[in-house]
Amino acid sequence: MSAPTQTFDLVIAANRLPVDRVVGPDGDVSWRTSPGGLVTAMESVMRSREGAWVGWAGESGDAPEPFVQSDMYLRPVAMSEEDVAHYYEGCSNGTLWPIYHDVIVPATFHRFWFTAYERVNRRFAEAICEVAAEGATVWVHDYQLQLVPAMVRELRPDVRIGWFNHIPFPPVELFAQLPWRRALLEGLLGADYLGFQRVADAQNFVRACRQLLGLPTKGDTISVSRGANARRVRASAVPISIDFVGLQELARMPETQARAKEIRESLGNPDTLLLGIDRLDYTKGIGHRIKAYGELLEEGKVAPPREIFVQVATPSRERVAAYRDLRQEIEGEVGRLNGDHSVIGSAAVQYLHHAYPRDEMAALYLAADVLLVTPLRDGMNLVAKEYVTCRHDEGGALVLSEFTGAFHELHQAFVCNPHDIEGLKQTIMRAIETPDKDKRRLMRAMRRRVADHDVQRWAHRFLENLSHAPERPGTSKAQHEDRP
Numbered sequence: 344m345s346a347p348t349q350t351f352d353l354v355i356a357a358n359r360l361p362v363d364r365v366v367g368p369d370g371d372v373s374w375r376t377s378p379g380g381l382v383t384a385m386e387s388v389m390r391s392r393e394g395a396w397v398g399w400a401g402e403s404g405d406a407p408e409p410f411v412q413s414d415m416y417l418r419p420v421a422m423s424e425e426d427v428a429h430y431y432e433g434c435s436n437g438t439l440w441p442i443y444h445d446v447i448v449p450a451t452f453h454r455f456w457f458t459a460y461e462r463v464n465r466r467f468a469e470a471i472c473e474v475a476a477e478g479a480t481v482w483v484h485d486y487q488l489q490l491v492p493a494m495v496r497e498l499r500p501d502v503r504i505g506w507f508n509h510i511p512f513p514p515v516e517l518f519a520q521l522p523w524r525r526a527l528l529e530g531l532l533g534a535d536y537l538g539f540q541r542v543a544d545a546q547n548f549v550r551a552c553r554q555l556l557g558l559p560t561k562g563d564t565i566s567v568s569r570g571a572n573a574r575r576v577r578a579s580a581v582p583i584s585i586d587f588v589g590l591q592e593l594a595r596m597p598e599t600q601a602r603a604k605e606i607r608e609s610l611g612n613p614d615t616l617l618l619g620i621d622r623l624d625y626t627k628g629i630g631h632r633i634k635a636y637g638e639l640l641e642e643g644k645v646a647p648p649r650e651i652f653v654q655v656a657t658p659s660r661e662r663v664a665a666y667r668d669l670r671q672e673i674e675g676e677v678g679r680l681n682g683d684h685s686v687i688g689s690a691a692v693q694y695l696h697h698a699y700p701r702d703e704m705a706a707l708y709l710a711a712d713v714l715l716v717t718p719l720r721d722g723m724n725l726v727a728k729e730y731v732t733c734r735h736d737e738g739g740a741l742v743l744s745e746f747t748g749a750f751h752e753l754h755q756a757f758v759c760n761p762h763d764i765e766g767l768k769q770t771i772m773r774a775i776e777t778p779d780k781d782k783r784r785l786m787r788a789m790r791r792r793v794a795d796h797d798v799q800r801w802a803h804r805f806l807e808n809l810s811h812a813p814e815r816p817g818t819s820k821a822q823h824e825d826r827p
């Protein structure tokens with residue numbers, strides 16, 4: 344359904360709209376809301392105010408007309424084939440993603456990628472300004488849109504702008520490699536408030552502003568300019584979460600529980616089912632996990648059919664070379680392990696390169712005795728929080744890398760450094776062997792944490808920080824103190 348251009352008090356901007364295009368058997372086109380934490384969080388904040396979402400609809404070419412879906416006004420942004428290749432696959436995923444994730448793979452720098460990044464960011468800024476009402480709140484998401492805050496501010500000084508980074512913000516030594524570091528920092532400083540996953544990410548940003556732009560900073564606040572135009576920008580941690588109530592409800596459904604049982608049965612009812620669920624991304628440490636598990640198989644500490652390891656690797660960024668190489672490497676390793684260690688009727692590692700519906704994911708979480716979350720660097724890692732949420736039976740054990748944002752909240756996990764293969768092996772064995780009674784105690788504490796800090800609370804906290812952000816000249820609201 345197409346809708347006339349309207350303006351809104353709350354405007355969300357993210358690279359993708361929260362919908363997928365579906366073509367029916369007779370060629371009719373419709374949109375399906377993609378389930379996910381961000382949509383749930385936004386639904387919860389949009390209940391109290393009219394909201395619009397600006398983003399790419401997922402296909403190159405002309406943008407579809409704005410439309411309304413699940414009570415949200417969606418404003419698609421057009422993206423040509425070249426924009427997708429240069430702005431998205433190139434600058435966002437070939438330059439920024441590796442730099443922001445500790446350069447696990449080398450970053451590629453191309454000036455024409457950054458030109459496309461600027462061009463697409465401008466298109467987003469213009470679309471935001473088109474749908475933002477006077478004095479609106481604009482919430483920009485993630486590393487693909489770092490120039491947007493300053494572009495919006497220039498066009499619309501009346502709106503309040505926040506930005507949230509879903510991925511880590513790197514130490515200044517790595518960030519400094521970017522030829523466009525100044526443009527990126529200045530782009531972000533167009534915001535009133537910047538939210539990060541961890542305290543360290545916010546501190547890295549503040550330090551980059553001080554060292555690379557020479558700006559004065561005090562605590563979590565950066566002074567952008569002096570004199571009459573003085574403005575202060577605050578950067579702090581607001582860790583993202585998930586829809587605890589909604590996901591737990593799904594996990595409690597009799598169908599989901601029956602499916603979890605069926606999954607275990609189809610794997611021969613192992614004593615221990617180990618599970619990994621990740622986008623197939625080099626940041627997720629899938630190779631390190633498989634190496635550790637391979638050595639445990641070699642040493643006879645685990646063996647099918649007693650222990651089975653299921654790895655779901657959801658297809659991701661398949662047109663980016665580093666992702667194609669990763670797939671080949673992981674699949675070669677899994678093939679070798681299975682050749683050496685599988686027995687008839689039972690594979691040592693069940694590798695699934697598929698995306699699954701949400702109910703199947705919940706059943707997998709319920710079925711798994713141990714979840715392996717071993718990223719080399721990860722902004723948060725929602726899979727860890729989803730696992731904990733699904734375990735209403737208080738069963739299961741979480742192996743969690745200290746290089747995830749989740750590590751800073753889920754203190755009762757079995758913590759690992761994935762680079763330390765020997766340590767990782769020991770942690771996996773501890774997660775398998777710790778008595779159920781003790782594991783239940785750990786799981787209970789982690790569940791309490793996620794239940795208390797769910798995605799709705801995250802969204803409200805972000806918006807509250809944004810509304811209390813330091814006042815700037817030319818706006819009428821009273822001066823607010825910084826929130827602790």
Ligand code: GDG
Pocket residue numbers: 380509510583620621622657697698699700701704721722723724725726729
């Ligand atoms: C970025 C940051 C940060 C995965 N496979 C399937 C599927 N998923 C869902 C999971 C989870 C989400 O995708 C993955 O979230 P992660 O947090 O693990 O990672 P990224 O995609 O890298 O996300 C990350 C996040 O943003 C949020 O701020 O935590 O650090 O990198 O929700 O369940 N969902 C379905 N089928 C699949 O096959 N339905």
